[in-house]
Amino acid sequence: MSAHLFASLAIRGINLNNRIVVSPMCQYSSRDGFANDWHFVHLGSRAVGGAALVFTEATAVLPEGRISPQDLGIWNDAHVEPLSRITRFIHDQGSVAGMQLAHAGRKASTRRPWEGHGEVHERDGWQKVVAPTHDPDRGRSAGRGTEHGNN
Numbered sequence: 001m002s003a004h005l006f007a008s009l010a011i012r013g014i015n016l017n018n019r020i021v022v023s024p025m026c027q028y029s030s031r032d033g034f035a036n037d038w039h040f041v042h043l044g045s046r047a048v049g050g051a052a053l054v055f056t057e058a059t060a061v062l063p064e065g066r067i068s069p070q071d072l073g074i075w076n077d078a079h080v081e082p083l084s085r086i087t088r089f090i091h092d093q094g095s096v097a098g099m100q101l102a103h104a105g106r107k108a109s110t111r112r113p114w115e116g117h118g119e120v121h122e123r124d125g126w127q128k129v130v131a132p133t134h135d136p137d138r139g140r141s142a143g144r145g146t147e148h149g150n151n
Contacts, residue, residue: 060075
């Protein structure tokens with residue numbers, strides 16, 4: 001079985017040196033969605049360690065779609081350069097960089113685990129949650145639904 005783990009693998013034109021993949025892990029370490037040195041070290045060290053494919057954490061496509069205010073983002077063109085720096089380093093190690101695109105919907109606006117459970121409210125600077133419907137998630141505040149064109 002271990003022989004397959006270290007065998008190369010081609011998926012739709014992407015060639016992986018082995019079958020070791022680092023799955024997305026929430027880091028809760030961004031400010032305004034920007035990748036920083038924490039992400040560089042966290043993701044880059046996995047590539048240095050030999051993982052063939054290294055995924056970012058869930059990366060929000062809209063600021064109100066973040067799981068927490070400290071999630072990575074890709075909604076602003078300025079987010080690209082810090083992520084590009086990390087991608088270049090990962091590629092220089094012979095690994096492939098991947099990104100998990102995300103929108104948390106009605107489950108957005110949660111606090112980081114070590115800050116206690118619960119949602120981050122608008123009064124604390126959070127945007128109104130956007131979800132497919134107006135229905136709240138497990139006792140949380142109802143979001144702004146998008147059903148029937150109600151944005």
